[in-house]
Amino acid sequence: MPAVPVPAPVPSAAATLPWSQTLLVALIIAVAVLLAGLIVILARAKAPRSDAGGSVVRSWIAVSLVLGLVLFTAFAFAVDDTALRSTLVGGLAASVGSAVSFYFSAKSSDQARQDLLSAAIGTELVPDLEGMTEATATATLGLTSLKLEREPTSSPDPAAKADNQDPSAGTMSPKGTAVRVHFSA
Structure with missing residues (x-):
């Protein structure tokens, strides 16, 4: 009996990172979070003390939130299911909005309003x-x-x-x- 040709596997439309690469990306981003914190601390140490919103903790949390969300995206690319990946990236977009809201709400309301007005107009x-x-x-x-x-x-x-x-x-x-x-x- 003649051999029946087996069709080649169809490549997936979605690119998925292997776990080793995903963990490497996660490690790089985790180091970036720590470096961002160090940079924020050093920058705030040189800033004048009259800065009303000069909290190192608030700045570090804001930077860490954004970098953590990037880390979350890196892990999303390890998921092979495109529907789940799209849901995770949608959750990421909503989380970025929350991080921005956190940053501005942590300031006094008058200062936040002035910052937003100045940026907008x-x-x-x-x-x-x-x-x-x-x-x-x-x-x-x-x-x-x-x-x-x-x-x-x-x-x-x-x-x-x-x-x-x-x-x-x-x-x-x-x-x-x-x-x-x-x-x-």
């Missing part, structure tokens, strides 16, 4: 309005994206001069925000 230098009339201050702010907000207790006299402003001159403020000014005669 940018900041602008607040000009010095003290000694200006309301018309001059409005014209000065007209050259920027900032808006003038008159203090309700200000003098109604049009010749009144600005004697106080918030935020103060020379600080960075999110674009489009109001500068609250008090005018007195």
